[in-house]
Amino acid sequence: MNTPINPDRIKAILNNDNAQRYKYLIKEVTQSEKIWILTDEHGCVMLNSDSEDCVPVWPNKEFAELWATGDWKDCEPQAISLKKWHDKWTDGLADDELAIAIFPLPDQDGLIVDPDEFDYELEQFRKRM
Secondary structure (H helix, E strand, O other): OOOOOOHHHHHHHHOOOHHHHHHHHHHHHHHHOEEEEEEEOOEEOOEEEOOEEEEEEEOOHHHHHHHOOHHHOOOEEEEEEHHHHHHHHHHHHHHOOOEEEEOOEOOEOOEEEOHHHHHHHHHHHHHHO
């Protein structure tokens, strides 16, 4: 079961730049062994950033919920286990030529990384734990 994040902590994290939010996401995802996406009746939400189709990901449910506004207000956060991510999502995204939007905010796309690069970063952090 997840413990809700303190609202002051959420504000502090949201004030971080893309690189800091990426580090936070890697740490949180590795420790919780979950990565968060948004889904709707059609499946996983995608966005287009700099002419790349991307799947946005977040480290915690609270941050995914913050992004679910406007056109995405009917979307629901969904946790994916890190094992399932490694086993299915990394290769699936790469095969479909999709990138990953790391921890986007309502007014920012976040860093855009390739699925293999993301998997590598997760693995490197796990080895340092």
